[in-house]
Amino acid sequence: MHIATRLAHAGLGEDPRTGAISTPIYQTATFAHPALGESTGFDYSRSSNPTRLTLEESVARIEGAHSAYAFASGLAALSTVLGLFSQGDHLIVAEGCYGGTSRLLDQVFARFGITVSYVPVMDTAAFAAAIRPETRAILIESVSNPCLWVPDFRALVALKTEHDLLLFVDNTFLTPYWFRPLEEGADLVLHSASKYLAGHNDTIAGLVVVRDAELAGRVAFLQNAVGAVLGPQDAWLTLRGLKTxxxxxxxxxxxxxxxxxxxxxxxxxxxxxxxxxxxxxxxxxxxxxxxxxxxxxxxxxxxxxxxxxxxxxxxxxxxxxxxxxxxxxxxxxxxxxxxxxxxxxxxxxxxxxxxxxxxxxxxxxxxxxxxxxxxxxxx
CATH class of the missing domain: 3.90.1150.10 (Aspartate Aminotransferase, domain 1)
Incomplete structure (x- = not known):
């Protein structure tokens, strides 16, 4: 289906019991179990909530991804993803990225021993020169904020493949409607869903979208362990925004x-x-x-x-x-x-x-x- 059709049908048919066209808002913290040792598939809303799950599954289909995960904000999403790394790991980040990203890296995660090299957005050679034995990932924006520079994405995919690195892309400015980085070789996509995806300046939300099962499993663990999840009301608003x-x-x-x-x-x-x-x-x-x-x-x-x-x-x-x-x-x-x-x-x-x-x-x-x-x- 065309991407516009996939977007318009986000969440449609996800409530077969009632046939509701609009996904219900499951405003509940916990769920009753049918019997000892049995579960409906939902236990506690930090771990999973039906409204949030519908948003996550819809975004994964739209992006051509294995899985998607919804968070309380874009920075909550990034903070959780940075939990993939350990003391001594090194990241290469495009210069001039969103100020909240650099603040989080330089003033929070630097204290835990994660180091960062910032390189010019459009200089692929600088990305290559910054790689060290301890480098684990490259983080870029599909279009930089605010000067709108565009990295050589395909060259960076080749670089990360050659050196066995992860490539993370903040695709907030383009959205999956215009660009789907996972289909072009990225490993993980971040969205500040407060922006275009929700689209009405009334919601704070973040999304992480992952290409393969192994990395998705690690992100799923962190989402539950850290707990910075999106609430059902905001999940519903984001899902509604996707449709238009x-x-x-x-x-x-x-x-x-x-x-x-x-x-x-x-x-x-x-x-x-x-x-x-x-x-x-x-x-x-x-x-x-x-x-x-x-x-x-x-x-x-x-x-x-x-x-x-x-x-x-x-x-x-x-x-x-x-x-x-x-x-x-x-x-x-x-x-x-x-x-x-x-x-x-x-x-x-x-x-x-x-x-x-x-x-x-x-x-x-x-x-x-x-x-x-x-x-x-x-x-």
């Missing part, structure tokens, strides 16, 4: 392209980063890999004072954390998502005080452009 993902992404991507084209021509804008633009340095690489270019763009203005003025003048687009919902949102990465990086590091990575990230929603593009136009207008 294809429609939302098509509308959001169309808006992103129109707004990016308009920003490129605006005299107050000094740079626009969006892989959907034909002259963007990541356009061809992403086009060879994925079926879409995404609905996130970033752009720069001349100075930090203009950033504050623009934020203050916007009337339609909220200044808020997060991305991927039906409402457009604007952020300043240097003081929000990447604030934990040192100023010189942000400068080197292009996350300057003059950079803004715009997540496009499903509003009419004409209204979004009008709001940006009045906010960027000279006094």
């Amino acid at each position: 993902l294809a429609l939302r992404l098509e509308a959001q991507q169309a808006n992103a392209l129109r707004v990016a084209q308009w920003l490129k021509e605006h005299p107050a804008v000094t740079a626009v980063h969006y892989p959907g633009l034909p002259d963007d340095p990541n356009h061809v690489r992403l086009g060879d890999l994925a079926s879409g270019h995404g609905a996130i763009l970033s752009f720069s203005v001349a100075d930090a004072e203009q950033v504050g003025q623009l934020i203050a003048r916007l009337r339609l687009i909220p200044y808020a954390e997060s991305l991927g919902g039906v409402e457009s949102l604007i952020t300043v990465p240097a003081i929000q998502t990447h604030a934990n990086l040192a100023p010189e590091e942000r400068e080197r990575l292009g996350v300057r005080d003059t950079l803004l990230r715009l997540s496009l929603g499903i509003e009419d593009a004409t209204d979004l452009i009008a709001d940006l136009a009045q906010a960027l207008a000279a006094d």
